[in-house]
Amino acid sequence: RNSFFQLLYLMLVSTFHSAIIYDGLAILRLHDPHSYHLPIPLIICSINVLTFLIASYSNPGIITQKNVKYHLSFYKFDSVIFRRGDVCSTCKFMKPARSKHCKITDRCIYKFDHYCVWIGNAIGGNNHRYFLLLLFTLAVM
Numbered sequence: 553r554n555s556f557f558q559l560l561y562l563m564l565v566s567t568f569h570s571a572i573i574y575d576g577l578a579i580l581r582l583h584d585p586h587s588y589h590l591p592i593p594l595i596i597c598s599i600n601v602l603t604f605l606i607a608s609y610s611n612p613g614i615i616t617q618k619n620v621k622y623h624l625s626f627y628k629f630d631s632v633i634f635r636r637g638d639v640c641s642t643c644k645f646m647k648p649a650r651s652k653h654c655k656i657t658d659r660c661i662y663k664f665d666h667y668c669v670w671i672g673n674a675i676g677g678n679n680h681r682y683f684l685l686l687l688f689t690l691a692v693m
């Protein structure tokens with residue numbers, strides 16, 4: 553793991569969002585100086601950066617020897633994809649349903665989705681909502 557893509561994301565977002573906000577606010581002020589729309593781009597950009605930081609540095613749902621029993625109770629084993637008794641060959645404990653071993657972070661992740669190079673973290677059950685909010689605010693911007 554390195555921070556190259558995280559820094560690149562923050563640089564791209566800050567550069568382009570600053571330009572858009574600067575130009576957009578100038579146009580909005582020109583047409584309607586008392587517009588209530590003025591703080592909206594700043595709020596959305598702030599939420600975007602905040603969710604980026606939370607998704608990047610939060611625990612995605614790492615399963616450890618201590619919390620594996622807690623995660624085993626979340627989802628039922630369907631005996632098709634997730635079979636009771638499957639053991640992670642790396643972590644050496646029983647894999648909870650809907651969990652997967654992330655090869656990049658080298659940890660079993662609860663509700664593993666993928667490893668995102670842009671946030672430099674795995675997307676799992678604990679940070680999935682922040683990642684989706686990050687994508688939503690990015691699309692809105």
Ligand SMILES: [Zn+2]
Pocket residue numbers: 640641642643644652653654658659660
């Ligand atoms: Zn594992």
